[in-house]
Amino acid sequence: MIRPAPGISGLSTGSQGRRAWGVARVSEGVRCSLCAAPDSEWQLGYVGLGGAEEGTREALLTLGNGYMTTRGAAPECTADGTHYPATYVAGLFNRLESRVDGRTRTDESLVNLPNWLPLTVRADDGPWLAPGTWEVLHHHQVLDLKRGLHLRELVVEDGSQRRTHVHQERLVSMDRPHLASLRTTITPENWSGTLHVRSLLDGRVRNDNVAEFARLAKHHLTRQSTGHDGGTSWLVAETVQSRIRVAEAVRTTVEGGGTPVAADPRPVHGPGYVGRELSLVVSSGTPVIVDKTVALFTSDDRAISEPLGAALEEIEGAPGHPALRTAHMLGWAHLWRRQHLALTLRDEEALDEPQSVNLHLFHVVQSLSPHTADLDCGVPARGLHGEGYRGHIFWDELFVFPALNLRVPELSRALLLYRYRRLPQARRLATRHGRGEGAQFPWQSGSDGREETPEWLFNPRSGQWMADNSRRQYHVSLAVVYNVWHYYQVTADIDFLAHYGAELVVEIARFWSSIAEHDESTDRYHLRGMMGPDEFHDGYPDRPGAGMDDNAYVAVMTSWVLARARDVYDVLGGPHSEALWKRLGVDEVELRHWEDISARLHVPWLPNGLIAQFEGYAELDELDWDAYRAVYGDIGRLDLILNAEHDSANRYQVSKQADVLMLFYLFSAEELTGLLDRLGYAFDPATIPATVAHYLERTTHGSTLSRVVHAWVLSRGDRAGSWQLLRAALRADRADAAGGTTREGIHLGAMAATADILQRCYTGLETRGEALRLHPRLPAELSRLEFDLRYRGHRLSISLTHGRVDVLVVPSAASPVTIVVDDPPVHGGQRIATARGPARSAGRVSRAG
Secondary structure (H helix, E strand, O other): OOOOOOOOHHHOOOOOOOOOOOOOOOOOOOOOHHHHOOOOOOEEEEEOOOHHHHHHHHHHOOEEOOOEEEOOOOOOOOOOOOOOOOEEEOOOEEEEEEEEOOEEEEEEEEOOEOEOOOEEEEEOOOOOOOOOOOEEEEEEEEEEOOOOEEEEEEEEEOOOOOEEEEEEEEEEOOOOOOEEEEEEEEEEOOOOEEEEEEEEEEOOOOOOOOHHHOOOOOOOEEEEEEEEEOOEEEEEEEEOOOOOEEEEEEEEEEEEOOEEOOOOOEEEEEOOEEEEEEEEEEOOOOOEEEEEEEEEEEOOOOOOOOHHHHHHHHHHHOOOHHHHHHHHHHHHHHHHHHOOEEEEEOOOOOOHHHHHHHHHHHHHHHHOOHHHHHOOOOOEOOOOOOOHHHHOEOOOHHHHHHHHHOOOHHHHHHHHHHHHHOHHHHHHHHHHOOOOOOOOOOOOEOOOOOOOOOOEEEEOOOOEEEEOOHHHOOOHHHHHHHHHHHHHHHHOOHHHHHHHHHHHHHHHHHHHHHHOEEEOOOOEEEOOOEOOOOOOOOOEOOEOOOOEOOOHHHHHHHHHHHHHHHHHHHHOOHHHHHHHHHHHOOOHHHHHHHHHHHOOEOOOEOOOOOEOOOOOHHHOEOOOHHHHHHHHOOOOOHHHHHHHOOOOHHHEOOEOOOOOOHHHHHOOHHHHHHHHHHOOOOOOHHHHHHHHHHHHOOEOOOOHHHHHHHHHHHOOOOHHHHHHHHHHHHHOOOOOOOOOOHHHOOOHHHHHHHHHHHHHHOOOOEEEOOEEEEOOOOOOOEEEEEEEEEEOOEEEEEEEEOOEEEEEEOOOOOOOEEEEEOOOOOOOOEEEEEEOOOOOOOOEEEEEO
8 A cells, every 4th residue: 555645645545544436426417528428339438436346447448559558547546455556568577575474485577667647636725636535526437449548527526615627538659659648627617716736756656456466575666766857757766676777757737728827836756756736826617738748768678778868858859748649549540440340230239249349459459569569578468457467478379369460460470579589498497397308488477488377376265375286287388389380371471480480389399299208008199297278177186286197188289289390391491491400400300200299199088979178087076066156156266166165176077268179269170170180080070069068068267268269169050159158258357257357457368369259260260271261150140240451461351241251352562362262061162362463453352142
């Protein structure tokens, strides 16, 4: 809790008697421009005050530009247990040591940086506007998704019945990534007198967004200094361990009637904060405008000498809020042209699904924008919206890259380089595995790529710490290869494959081949002692924490990865790339060994002929699902429930999220049949519905990714069920379906994947066999789907209905590509379009029926 400094009480609350806004009373006669606007699929709005839901709203109202983000907290609020203002910079981590229950642990976290938002007002000698000091007559917030603006309107009344109307507009510039701005229009409604405005930079912050981490060290900033430079105030801080310097410089101006207003500025400063207080005479009904603009730089930024000098120079040259807004909105307009995805529902009045799709795309884009491409950062599982998972990078990029590849492939390339630069750490991790060679990426990654997964996690149901063995999820490296290969399939970026991708594929293939154990009696290879995507099972009942054997998803993916290593060798010319293969130490002997393993990995099967999740899965007990739901209601985190009962998910046929079914998510029925045939198993695609049903009824959906995957795998056999699961996934963060976790950050992988279901799943879009393939099957609730994409240098606009496919190919100089639309049955297909450069025809191709 941030304690108030003397004279700054309007912006802080003490640890005693925390106060929040509570519930707003809407008075008759209150005017609100936001309320007058019609509902729109491009706006997310909240009327009234959030109370306990405020943290969730702040996460969903976050603004960012791919370099930095600021949560949607009110400027007059501080971290008080209800509100949590925070600003983050992509890839800015720090490591702290904690002592908890006799154990010492070190955790690396995304750092909450000095708060640039603080701005409050008071009338004459009245109290500062803060939670609990003024009565809120009306409160309305809107996130303008189209323009990237956070709009807020409130009407407040102090203890002397002085009523004030406040309208705020906030942006984090998509044009100039180091700038953010807040415009506040203040109108005294029934009083005249002196208006006081206080604008600060507040460095008295800590990481305190996640209840689970309450007992861990939180203070990541030290060596703070503050000052004033003309009309600018500045604050500099440094992270405790990573020694990254952060500088913020702020300019606050006042105008009325379009001209500057004399405002008697007075410097305000103290330990950890700095700013100005401005006083001006105001008249009832006459608005005044306060503009607050901030520049933020860190010592990790490129092309600067040092961060404070860069921040001061940037703020000096920064235009006013209107010009910043114009350039910012233009930046968003360009981004939305590339992210175009429009759905028309049978119920044309429905706004929920289109609005949620736009909201999801908005958060993906502002977390991973073109500005991200210049940074050394990965895909944070919770975006840059909170401190959930400490800002770490997991396997969620597997769900994000498909959307990026077809929209902003240059960004996919940059994010893949995050993995490439951390190959040295991945090699060290493989070596520590024991028998491991090559490279193995960690389950949780941060600044330098070392394993960041904690060994213990806090169970809120028991109030105790429990073992966390999720570092055994070695399959994260398989996802890296999948991402590399599919980026190449979409872009044909042979230079990336030669300079970076091949090394990633080779080193990961080398790791998996080195840990595969050969059984001479069956001539099969086994992969033992690891966890699958399910996450509930970290071992067998008699050896918890030791991992499972022969996870089917891991086995099939490993076979696929080893086969792709040979493909990469062939694509790059084999002997014609002799220097590359010599540098990597690859020869025909090793390639043949990989091919041998790829064809002989063991895949377990259930007695009913379905794929088993892992060896021994069928011997586990069945859970009494009805009994547990009756007692607990939401059993998404069944692992925590069972642990609190001194039981374990290792004993049961239960899953947190898709595991076996991930194979149907990543591969078409045709591809998966071919993979299993390569392994010597006869797989009948007709068993897919039964396999989906078997595991779906044993899944708790304890992850936001779960419903996304299940929506995908149901799409061909049960389109109505698929649509309902997609709707649930679209509502997940908005409804905080994970039980209070959205306040800790949105779920970026699930947000990207919901859009990808529309883009690839319901359209049957694949990029394989040197062609872009479409096999559309829209749900009944969806009457039309339109989107743009990029494929191998071409820009395509695709429109689908239940009876027609239209593809508009924008003329370009790129090499010809083939577009294929399949009619039932799945096998076969018809080449319907070849997109060519301007020297040959390029235009619209259609197929009806």
